Amino acid sequence: MPETKIGFEIKKLEIMDLDGNADASLEPKLSNDVLKQMYEKMVLTRAFDKKAFNLQRQGRSYTVAQVEGQEACQVGSVFALDMSTDWIFPTYREHGAMICAGMPLERMFAYWMGSEEGLRTEKNIYPLTIAIATHLIHAAGMGLAFKNTGKKGVTMPFFGDGATSEGDALEAFNFAGVFKTPTVFLCQNNYYAISVPLKLQTASKTLAQKALAFGIEGIQIDGNDVLAVYRATSQAVERARKGEGATLIECLTYRFGPHTTADDPTRYRPQSEVDEWRKKDPLPRFEKYLAKKGLWNEDYAKKVSEDNNAKIEEAVAKAEEMMKQLNPHDLLKNIWAGEQPMQQQEQEKLLQEFLGEGI
């Protein structure tokens, strides 16, 4: 009997070069309006990130995760969803995804200012997950619930390169494969899990190939190319909607800033590396692309920036007002659904007693 080869392959998708020239055969057909909306959300994401950082430095907010550099991954992917039926499952770094999915900015600020009220939303946004990779399987589960009850939704969990080392991520890929759930696993490989570089995370050549072991689709893309992100996620979403199962998309990207405001990235990566990645910054590339289409100029950029700054200032004011309205008397609400256990009622009384005495 001969030895035979079982063929597997992982594709890599890039559409736009650093000068904003797009491969016409791969370029998604998006209206000028949509292209401009994508740009505006990317700029807003970066502005949010910067403001959140400054608020922390001013002592007006607590530790906050930083996203600058990863805007294309998050904006391109959520634009491929229909947020009236689909769900995103963010982590703490998904400011861009949450903005695109319709999370009010003031809620996002409120979360980092230290209140669970920042997780409250009527939109299809699952409460962001802190414990790495534990939410991937929730997306598979919700997708399975949709599939088995004839609902339309697609579920899209976000996570990073480090998360792919967690057993929970692999279990999620596996369950999604076995149950063919309508799930798009959106991995942002920014090459570092806080300080630990990818080479210490895995010996795997790509993260996308992890999909192969579980019978789901896998693709690696230029995550700083918003057109590539949009195209790959649109195709994955379409497959999911048709009942063809889940996809793992590995977006190659880079976090320009620290992991969080409590992190010092100079301890683990050279400035020269950051500088190299700055050349691949997703925003200027997209600006060049839009300019070639006559959709972008300095005046437009200035207006977008000013509009965004106004939105952000308004949101910060609202969030700070929300913080003032937080009521410690409400501390014990929402722990139990339905009837409150006797212990809860007893502790509720104790809380009110403490508060009544100002202690």
Place this chain on the structure above:
Amino acid sequence: MAKMTVIQAITNAIAVEMARDPTVVVLGEDVGINGGVFRATDGLLAKYGEKRVMDTPLAESGIAGLSVGLAAGGLKPILETQFDGFAYMMFHQFKYHASELHWRSRGKFNMQMVLRCPYGGGIRALEHHSEGIESFFVHMPGCKVVCPSNPYDAKGLLIASIRDPNAVVFLEPKKIYRAIKGEVPEEEAYTVPLGKAAITREGKDVSIITWGAQVHQALEAAEALKGKYDVEVVDLRTLSPLDEETLLNSVKKTGRAIVVHEAPRTGGFGAEIAALIQEKALLSMQSPVLRLTGFDMPVPLARMEDYNLPNAKRIAKYVEKAMSF
């Protein structure tokens, strides 16, 4: 009325609720074709199909996490772990998510799911198949912990758990899965309310507070001591939230309390009950609250298992100890 074992009552409860509510689904390892390793889900796949009875990959964390997602997606999963010892691999999904998502989402999501968990020792099972896991889950606000001691309660408590809008860990004492039979209304979808203990035997001298399989050891001890001491047996039925009223009324009446459980003593649920009694019934007590528990040790394998477990004779000894204080 039919005579049923505990396991039959559990199967019956799931079937009755699946018939009543199309959003109730069952998932776990071997729960489909095989009907579960203890046959608790026997026949359900044939009746309800693979969308509602799902054999899953062998991954406990995945099963728990998938259930969180199913619940968030509007279904009511009944997930099974084959043995108590494997629930540890579900632990973080319960802590971070099943018990907290209602709180974190500000009430948007109910984590209406039941973890069915064969529980406790006494059947000469393999290593890590006979664990007393209750304290880990009792320590999670937002998650309820239930443990029946007889077929009637098993059905009624399980139905109440399936209908409860919170995550419930449903501990099934495997020692009495088939060891006892009782009358159970077969067709009726009745509930036994969560958070209500039962006085299984009335007495005036000492209260034995326990749950699950140990209720039967306590009853045996009480019977053996009949004529000498009048022993009351309190079957907690729900550990979280605890029915303090029934428990405290009992110890205020008897003035003596012994908590019995299989899990290790240190940090065990007996400590919680003892603390509660001293906080709320101190002046009624005539002796210290005693804890008769498994030793602070790993659960030993079959040959030594019995030496670690509370039993009727040890309970009787502790009754003597309480009465002679």
